[in-house]
Amino acid sequence: MQLDQILQFALSGLSTGAIYALIGIGFSIIYNSTGIINFAQGEFVMLGGMLTLFFIGLLQLPLWAAIPCAVLVCTLAGMLFERLAIRPLRKPTPINLVIITIGGSIFIRGLSMLLWGKDTHSLPSFSGDEPITIANATILPQHLWILGITLVIIGANKFFFYHTISGKAMRACSYNSRAAGLVGIDVRRMVLFSFVISSAMGAMAGIIVAPLTMTSYDVGIMLGLKGFCAAIIGGMSSGIATVIGGLILGILESLGAGLISSGYKDAIAFIILLLILFIRPQGLFGKAESERV
Amino acid sequence: MLEVSGITQIFGGVTALKDVSFSIAKESITGVIGPNGAGKTTLFNIISGIYTQTSGTVVLEGRNISGLPPERLAPLGMVRTFQNIELFSSMTVLENVMVGMHTKSSSGLLACSLKMPWTFKEEARIRDNAMRWLEFAEISDLAGTVAGNLPFGKGRMLEIARALAADPKIILMDEPAAGLNSQETLGLADVIKKIRDMGITVVLVEHDMELVMDICDRIVVLNLGSKLAEGTPREIQENGDVVAAYLGDE
Amino acid sequence: MKKELFKFLIFTVLILVAPLAFKGGYLMNVLVFVGINTMLAIALNLLLGYCGQISLGHAGFFGLGAYLSGILTATHGLNPWLVMPLAAGLVGLLAYLIGFPILKLKGHYLAMATLGMGIIIYIVFNESVDYTGGPSGLSGIPALSIGSTSFDSDVKSYYLVWAFTLGVCLFSLNLANSRVGRALRAIHDSEIAARVVGVNARELKVRIFALSAVISALAGCLYAHTMTFISPASFGFNFSVELLTMVVIGGLGSIYGSFLGAALLTLLPEFLRAAHDYDIIIYGGLLMVMVMFMPGGLVRSVPDAVRKLVRLKGGAGNA
Numbered sequence: 001m002q003l004d005q006i007l008q009f010a011l012s013g014l015s016t017g018a019i020y021a022l023i024g025i026g027f028s029i030i031y032n033s034t035g036i037i038n039f040a041q042g043e044f045v046m047l048g049g050m051l052t053l054f055f056i057g058l059l060q061l062p063l064w065a066a067i068p069c070a071v072l073v074c075t076l077a078g079m080l081f082e083r084l085a086i087r088p089l090r091k092p093t094p095i096n097l098v099i100i101t102i103g104g105s106i107f108i109r110g111l112s113m114l115l116w117g118k119d120t121h122s123l124p125s126f127s128g129d130e131p132i133t134i135a136n137a138t139i140l141p142q143h144l145w146i147l148g149i150t151l152v153i154i155g156a157n158k159f160f161f162y163h164t165i166s167g168k169a170m171r172a173c174s175y176n177s178r179a180a181g182l183v184g185i186d187v188r189r190m191v192l193f194s195f196v197i198s199s200a201m202g203a204m205a206g207i208i209v210a211p212l213t214m215t216s217y218d219v220g221i222m223l224g225l226k227g228f229c230a231a232i233i234g235g236m237s238s239g240i241a242t243v244i245g246g247l248i249l250g251i252l253e254s255l256g257a258g259l260i261s262s263g264y265k266d267a268i269a270f271i272i273l274l275l276i277l278f279i280r281p282q283g284l285f286g287k288a289e290s291e292r293v
Numbered sequence: 294m295l296e297v298s299g300i301t302q303i304f305g306g307v308t309a310l311k312d313v314s315f316s317i318a319k320e321s322i323t324g325v326i327g328p329n330g331a332g333k334t335t336l337f338n339i340i341s342g343i344y345t346q347t348s349g350t351v352v353l354e355g356r357n358i359s360g361l362p363p364e365r366l367a368p369l370g371m372v373r374t375f376q377n378i379e380l381f382s383s384m385t386v387l388e389n390v391m392v393g394m395h396t397k398s399s400s401g402l403l404a405c406s407l408k409m410p411w412t413f414k415e416e417a418r419i420r421d422n423a424m425r426w427l428e429f430a431e432i433s434d435l436a437g438t439v440a441g442n443l444p445f446g447k448g449r450m451l452e453i454a455r456a457l458a459a460d461p462k463i464i465l466m467d468e469p470a471a472g473l474n475s476q477e478t479l480g481l482a483d484v485i486k487k488i489r490d491m492g493i494t495v496v497l498v499e500h501d502m503e504l505v506m507d508i509c510d511r512i513v514v515l516n517l518g519s520k521l522a523e524g525t526p527r528e529i530q531e532n533g534d535v536v537a538a539y540l541g542d543e
Numbered sequence: 544m545k546k547e548l549f550k551f552l553i554f555t556v557l558i559l560v561a562p563l564a565f566k567g568g569y570l571m572n573v574l575v576f577v578g579i580n581t582m583l584a585i586a587l588n589l590l591l592g593y594c595g596q597i598s599l600g601h602a603g604f605f606g607l608g609a610y611l612s613g614i615l616t617a618t619h620g621l622n623p624w625l626v627m628p629l630a631a632g633l634v635g636l637l638a639y640l641i642g643f644p645i646l647k648l649k650g651h652y653l654a655m656a657t658l659g660m661g662i663i664i665y666i667v668f669n670e671s672v673d674y675t676g677g678p679s680g681l682s683g684i685p686a687l688s689i690g691s692t693s694f695d696s697d698v699k700s701y702y703l704v705w706a707f708t709l710g711v712c713l714f715s716l717n718l719a720n721s722r723v724g725r726a727l728r729a730i731h732d733s734e735i736a737a738r739v740v741g742v743n744a745r746e747l748k749v750r751i752f753a754l755s756a757v758i759s760a761l762a763g764c765l766y767a768h769t770m771t772f773i774s775p776a777s778f779g780f781n782f783s784v785e786l787l788t789m790v791v792i793g794g795l796g797s798i799y800g801s802f803l804g805a806a807l808l809t810l811l812p813e814f815l816r817a818a819h820d821y822d823i824i825i826y827g828g829l830l831m832v833m834v835m836f837m838p839g840g841l842v843r844s845v846p847d848a849v850r851k852l853v854r855l856k857g858g859a860g861n862a
């Protein structure tokens with residue numbers, strides 16, 4: 001029986017893990033092109049879910065139409081954020097950037113509360129709630145949607161970064177933005193791109209998870225921080241390492257909640273976060289680098 | 294005074310230094326020269342404890358200092374300046390030099406916060422000494438200026454004054470003349486000689502050959518991470534390998 | 544130095560006579576919180592404004608002070624005056640131990656790690672129901688008293704809290720203008736250059752982190768005894784951000800700035816009662832605006848603006 005239970009927890013952990021991975025990749029993309037950890041990343045996840053609800057509720061759009069609208073608005077919000085808050089910064093020291101992205105994050109959160117109130121809402125599942133049985137464990141169709149969509153996004157991401165001109169230019173910026181600038185890449189535009197991509201990915205993550213976990217104006221903090229934890233485990237990679245990081249985190253969390261205590265579930269991510277930062281700040285799979293003087 | 298033996302430094306796949314050895318006599322001025330990327334700054338970073346070398350040892354006055362961090366080396370009498378000046382830019386010129394006296398003073402956190410009687414005396418001593426170093430570097434008229442607003446040349450002098458305030462036995466200077474005009478470079482040469490005459494050993498990395506040949510007692514040449522030659526300025530000028538390395542590079 | 548002392552004396556006198564101006568009433572209660580928040584803002588400012596190390600978990604240290612005080616006095620009946628140094632000391636020790644690994648991190652990573660630390664502490668407050676009472680809080684914490692006088696009215700609490708706050712102010716002002724204060728600012732500007740002249744940056748950062756935690760815990764003790772009731776909601780991430788906002792608005796690296804920021808953010812919601820729910824929008828907006836347009840904070844921007852205005856007027860007078 002114990003084994004079945006573990007399988008069950010692992011299965012449901014897998015889909016939350018996929019969400020964390022998507023959010024984590026969003027963090028990494030911005031970090032790699034700008035050196036910024038965007039504390040507002042989680043708010044775009046929240047906005048994804050809330051905006052979908054908004055389009056369904058107010059404009060009576062069907063789900064399949066509301067989703068792209070929500071992603072589009074989120075992406076615009078991400079662009080605005082970069083243009084209005086990040087780019088004009090005269091002294092972009094790490095501390096100023098932390099403060100400004102935190103400011104932006106609670107500003108967005110406050111605005112959402114103002115618009116949509118403090119209630120929690122649920123989004124309809126994409127295709128019903130009939131459980132599916134797999135080897136003594138059951139999962140919901142939404143779990144499959146999450147895994148499927150995550151896979152597609154990660155694939156598209158990989159294609160973009162390795163097979164398109166813009167993607168390659170962005171990678172060049174992340175290795176050495178000065179050199180990239182010298183060979184004629186518009187670095188500022190790539191920074192804007194990175195915000196566009198990661199806010200769109202965040203929004204998508206927020207949308208696919210909302211039917212499972214409900215959503216409200218304040219879900220962004222926790223989801224964002226756990227996504228960051230995934231990225232840290234993956235050494236801020238915008239590829240497979242962060243996906244693995246997300247899955248590890250999702251499964252550990254789900255096992256911890258089921259086998260130890262659900263109250264301390266949220267603490268697990270932060271304990272892992274601290275341990276990794278203390279012991280292997282370069283991530284589970286990365287190599288240490290020395291700072292230049 | 295200082296003995297560097299068998300220093301090798303590997304960054305990832307790049308070998309920045311390969312088996313570099315030399316020794317430096319007390320109260321001398323030694324120049325370290327070489328084309329860009331030769332490993333000069335890396336060598337300074339290792340000697341001053343900022344990097345830990347892959348292999349090899351650094352011995353200061355008979356004591357093995359390999360792997361000691363910079364804050365442990367300052368009390369032993371080793372300080373340095375930086376290729377890209379590192380000032381405390383939000384603090385005044387005087388305060389910058391006062392920080393230089395950190396190891397020559399001892400009031401702790403609590404004593405300072407509670408203004409214990411003895412801290413007044415120490416504070417006065419720190420201030421007077423710092424003022425004297427500003428006079429030495431001929432920037433005492435700028436004592437109250439915020440360091441971040443200094444013109445570049447004065448910044449270089451401030452960095453030297455701050456290092457001297459630590460009462461060093463040996464000072465490493467990474468390209469002290471870079472960015473200075475010819476007038477300022479002449480002043481710098483005088484200052485460096487004065488420092489040596491005070492009994493402080495000077496090691497400097499420099500591209501200004503006129504300056505190097507003029508003031509150095511000995512010169513070490515690095516190329517592609519290895520020691521290419523070592524000797525008096527005259528020997529170096531006559532060394533075919535050195536000439537070839539420079540001509541080949543520039 | 545004389546000038547510094549003079550400024551502090553004026554500040555002290557203003558604080559002492561403030562209650563006369565407000566004639567008791569409910570605003571007195573708010574001024575007590577201004578005192579507590581000033582302590583907290585100074586604590587964070589020593590770390591962030593002087594030493595350049597960010598913390599997004601200071602609400603956790605504040606909460607630990609409050610809970611230790613609350614639990615040991617309300618549940619175990621210990622004397623509050625004994626508990627106060629004990630609580631502050633324990634929190635300081637904890638911060639010292641966490642400080643070594645956490646302060647190895649820099650910038651964004653440090654921000655995330657301290658944030659994680661704060662959230663873990665917050666979760667512990669919520670989940671260890673047997674000790675803390677969980678989300679519904681801990682009540683019955685005794686008010687502080689000396690002999691037979693209990694500090695149970697707003698005016699009495701005001702003087703009690705501000706005695707501590709003024710003490711912390713003076714302590715921090717002294718520190719800022721000393722050998723150690725200079726070393727802190729040096730670490731802020733260039734850690735590597737500070738180390739090269741012999742500042743043990745690692746150790747000093749950890750010590751200032753611990754000191755900052757001790758002051759925050761002390762504020763927590765005072766908070767617990769003046770409120771007599773505490774619950775986890777006061778010690779969450781939002782409060783850490785509020786503290787950050789106070790420090791940034793007032794001015795990084797200015798003790799009086801911390802007072803200004805704390806006073807402004809504590810009084811603002813009282814005057815904007817209607818805006819109560821929107822305070823997070825206001826904090827968020829303020830943080831962004833300050834960093835973008837007034838990075839020096841109010842203490843520096845306001846005098847600058849006044850000076851400019853005076854010069855303009857003077858110019859007009861001459862013409």
Ligand SMILES: Nc1ncnc2c1ncn2[C@@H]1O[C@H](COP(=O)(O)OP(=O)(O)O)[C@@H](O)[C@H]1O
Nearest residue numbers: 290291292304309329330331332333334335336
């Ligand atoms: N922290 C580091 N990480 C990786 N490579 C480095 C680092 N520091 C220096 N290097 C490399 O070591 C070599 C020597 O650099 P450096 O010592 O700065 O040369 P120099 O000062 O003689 O111009 C260069 O190839 C440089 O790229």
Ligand SMILES: [Mg+2]
Nearest residue numbers: 333334335376
């Ligand atoms: Mg160099």
